[in-house]
Amino acid sequence: MHRIGLALSLLSAMPAAHAVEYPVTAREEVVDKYQGPGGKTIEVTDPYRWLEADVRESDRVAAWVAQQQAVTEAYLGALTEREAFEKRLTELWNYERRSAPSRFGKPGMSPDRYVYTKNDGLQNQSVLYITDSADAEGRVLIDPNQWSEDGTVALAGTSASYDGKLLAYQRSEAGSDWRVIRVMDVETGKELDDELRWVKFGGVQWAPDGKGFYYSRYPEPEEGAAYQASALNRKLCYHKLGDPQEKDVVIYENPEHPDWSSGLWVSEDGEWLVVVESRGTDHQNRLYVRRADAEGGAWTPLVQDFDNEFNPIASEGSRLYLVTDHNAPQRRVVSFDLQRASDVVFRDTLVEVVPESAATLESASLVGDVVFTRYLEDVAAVVKRYSLRGEPLGRVELPGVGSVYGFGGWQDATETFYTYTSYDAPPTTYRYDIPSGESELLFQPDVGVDFSKFTVRREFYTSKDGTRIPIFLTHRKDLELDGTNPTLLYAYGGFTISMTPGYSASRMAWVEKGGVLAVANLRGGGEYGEPWHEAGKLKNKQNVFDDFIAAAEWLIAEKITSPEHLAIQGGSNGGLLVGAVMTQRPDLFGAALPAVGVMDMLRFHTFTAGQFWRDEYGSADDPEMVEYLRGYSPYHNVKPGVAYPATLVTTADTDDRVVPMHSFKFAAALQHAQQSKGAGDKPLLIRIESRAGHGAGTPTKKLIEQAADLWAFLWEHVGPKSGS
Missing domain, CATH: 2.40.128 (Lipocalin)
Structure with a gap:
């Protein structure tokens, strides 16, 4: 976090249980006019528009961030369980962890070698190793911990040439989505002169001859706009080793639709190139194909609509294998002969390989x-x-x-x-x-945890409209479920992302302490295929919030917890989820942790990657969506005089996925609302991480500090002593 020095020391004695005195946040007269259904004009006030400015470019916003951080750090530093949580989290995180190995180079073209990442325990970044055997210790190939003193420069992706002699790797700084591609000679460790910038949302795919590779990039942003400018005009490029980036060949772009996104799939033999083009984050896409040796050749369209998902996974000769939801909502595997691409109808000649299942x-x-x-x-x-x-x-x-x-x-x-x-x-x-x-x-x-002391079970509950929703519960076996247990309810509910079971050192600290962890699998995710996703997007988004509220009510009805002991958490789209339900049902929760959330649903699409989310949310540019979006937008539904649960909003100053203005404006609105009579005195704070982004690449030290802050905050407000 930002370390405030004198300001923090002056505030550090503030008792955690007392009402918080927030910094004054200026409100300005800003009114936007949107076109609604039938040509109706809808006026919306936005008093905190000034907080949209980039903290690196605005002294005014930087000062506001520093003032908020001083108050938040003082509050968190005074919490009774803060030190104990950090100590235990450090112990839980301190174990060796490795990724699965992957072969380095193509069999028959490269020596038998493998790469994997390993973290000794408390290293800020995992280290890339190379080895001659999948079960043997390797030598260090890249150690990102040497790139910065604070551990905020991360290794963000790697790709080996077919012969295994070269490694293209990506670096990310301060959690940003922007990447820099460099190339290394594997034997000597020497870096080549090649350096490619303004890269995001894509990897590297080598040509078989090792003379170059394919990648995607965006135009260089205007000065000062790198962390806020919309991601437009994506280009697929070929880079020849040794050439400067300005000589790279653009192999595909779509200037008629600068807001669309495209990715490149290269067949394993290097013979075929397939462009996968989408309008946003939905999986439905267009397909174009050409031979790799057809330099400057035309692309043959295979699919020219956005009715289905067609995801290439492999090829054998000219036969392309794909995952699709065409005539299969739960998806299936099909194949297609690329040599017939120019004279047949694509969908009519698909050959089913693996049929759809339940x-x-x-x-x-x-x-x-x-x-x-x-x-x-x-x-x-x-x-x-x-x-x-x-x-x-x-x-x-x-x-x-x-x-x-x-x-x-x-x-x-x-x-x-x-x-x-x-x-x-x-x-x-x-x-x-x-x-x-x-x-x-x-x-x-070896994580140092006796798992026999814990129970994990999958249950089902019924949402508002009768839909059956899965939920996973994890807690100590000796816990008496009497309705007073501190419970953390987590969910996401969007973008076909499934919340599947996984170990978390951070969450283990919560469960060990005596907390219950509940993870609900809401509509909008991908748990039950595209119909499940469709039921939670666009004008069905309220279903997601209803599912989450129903999960909370089920936990209370089952006497696992009660409102004063129930906390909710979610990040990104899940941060939107938490913001929406805490403004719709503030009485249902004792505490809320909205992280890097999409909080302004009328302006999200005007920043960075936000324009890709219009398939999921709609946008205020559509007259049919304006009122619906405003109806659940967290920022626009904070009401003066309402007693909101204790809230710790979290964001980061270099988050260029969900820009921090969302959290800034939401926190300011919450604090202003509490100044009205009857609004209570629960803390409504914002924690702003420095030199960090949307989550990827965050150093271990920062992860531990953040988790300690979150769990101590929750224990203060929903722990055993809450409400007693």
């Missing part, structure tokens, strides 16, 4: 001539295998009800790797032998 197909991959499919069955992972002809080859046996990631690799590989985790199982890595179908344990971390 479970949701999350992902698929083709490794060693086996199609691995990962499903969700009531939010638990199931992995099945199929031949290229669609013949079932059985399941991959998993340790329990949890999540699984991996099953990637080259198509001529004989092995693949995966990681399993659950709320009571830390990420454990396995090698999977494809010919035998056997799994071998590679790495299981």
